[in-house]
Amino acid sequence: xxxxxxxxxxxxxxxxxxxxxxxxxxxxxxxxxxxxxxxxxxxxxxxxxxxxxxxxxxxxxxxxxxxxxxxxxxxxxxxxxxxxxxxxxxxxxxxxxxxxxxxxxxxxxxxxxxxxxxxxxxxxxxxxxxxxxxxxxxxxxxxxxxxxxxxxxxxxxxxxxxxxxxxxxxxxxxxxxxxxxxxxxxxxxxxxxxxxxxxxxxxxxxxxxx
Ligand code: GAR
Numbered sequence: 038x039x040x041x042x043x044x045x046x047x048x049x050x051x052x053x054x055x056x057x058x059x060x061x062x063x064x065x066x067x068x069x070x071x072x073x074x075x076x077x078x079x080x081x082x083x084x085x086x087x088x089x090x091x092x093x094x095x096x097x098x099x100x101x102x103x104x105x106x107x108x109x110x111x112x113x114x115x116x117x118x119x120x121x122x123x124x125x126x127x128x129x130x131x132x133x134x135x136x137x138x139x140x141x142x143x144x145x146x147x148x149x150x151x152x153x154x155x156x157x158x159x160x161x162x163x164x165x166x167x168x169x170x171x172x173x174x175x176x177x178x179x180x181x182x183x184x185x186x187x188x189x190x191x192x193x194x195x196x197x198x199x200x201x202x203x204x205x206x207x208x209x210x211x212x213x214x215x216x217x218x219x220x221x222x223x224x225x226x227x228x229x230x231x232x233x234x235x236x237x238x239x240x241x242x243x244x245x246x247x
């Protein structure tokens with residue numbers, strides 16, 4: 038059983054997808070803590086409703102990124118987390134932290150990386166005129182939105198889409214591939230080689246549009 042801490046900043050719908058997946062008896066990971074930099078994150082409520090311990094590490098209380106990262110690390114130790122899932126966690130973690138947790142941090146990003154790193158992904162996808170966009174679950178490296186890709190799912194961009202409708206369609210796919218990626222890792226079916234991941238017997242969720 039892989040003991041996972043989930044870091045959130047906002048509404049926490051990906052956290053909910055992970056909570057729901059972990060509720061299955063045969064799921065190989067469990068969430069030992071939900072940590073947020075934002076005391077108002079709805080993710081904290083979702084965790085409480087699911088009986089998962091929570092902690093707030095408010096970035097405003099720390100004078101620099103290093104002390105903020107160290108405070109997160111302290112919480113992770115306290116909860117004996119062995120793996121981290123970033124689920125809409127909107128703070129950049131510094132290289133020192135990321136390297137300490139090398140290959141043990143997973144992130145979800147609402148685009149087909151390496152396209153559209155950073156913020157306002159759907160607006161930029163629409164402006165660029167791509168026919169497909171999607172989402173990516175990847176291992177975190179110190180450079181923002183970089184690192185070995187575990188799973189991706191594609192979404193068609195329709196002529197009538199705006200940023201909100203596109204984000205909604207992408208989010209449905211996020212909720213499918215994030216738990217699946219965590220499952221593959223927890224089962225030990227993912228190995229990392231350079232910037233690539235090799236997955237033994239990957240099975241995409243049937244509902245995901247690949
Ligand atoms: C999700 O769309 C996630 O992919 C994105 O924030 C949203 C969080 O929603 N993450 C990033 O943009 C990280 N670079 P949620 O709080 O409902 O899971």
